[in-house]
Amino acid sequence: MQQAFATSMSACLAGKDMIAMPVKMATASADRAADDLANSECDAVLFIGESLPSALRDEKFITLRAVSQIGTPVRVFHFVMRNDDPAMRTALANAFEKATSSSSFQDTIGRASAMHIVASNVSR
Numbered sequence: 001m002q003q004a005f006a007t008s009m010s011a012c013l014a015g016k017d018m019i020a021m022p023v024k025m026a027t028a029s030a031d032r033a034a035d036d037l038a039n040s041e042c043d044a045v046l047f048i049g050e051s052l053p054s055a056l057r058d059e060k061f062i063t064l065r066a067v068s069q070i071g072t073p074v075r076v077f078h079f080v081m082r083n084d085d086p087a088m089r090t091a092l093a094n095a096f097e098k099a100t101s102s103s104s105f106q107d108t109i110g111r112a113s114a115m116h117i118v119a120s121n122v123s124r
Contacts, residue, residue: 004108005046005077005099012095012102030055037061037082044092047078056080064093066100068109075109 006023013023025046028036030053033045038060047056052063062083068075079096081089099105 004105008099008102008105009095012098037080043088045080048075050076052078062089064096069106
């Protein structure tokens, strides 16, 4: 799921007449991600889960939200960015909206949900 998001996000950023911008995914705790974002060590944080951790809820950040359209359970994606660069914020927000609504990303989410359900049924 993370790789599908990174691929989709990178394609959407490149499609905005920007220089191809690689998207690198790294797993981190909410506290570490908030620190990295605040210190400009990353441009954005993707959090997958129902509610955003308090460490990522800060007035210096802006958060966008998307949900999966395919599969069960519904997945919630929170995209957190710094609020200090309007041009970067706009480019990332547009790419996030397109990336999470793209059919390739949604299909990946649907397959991941189906595999989880099948695995759950097999273990019974």
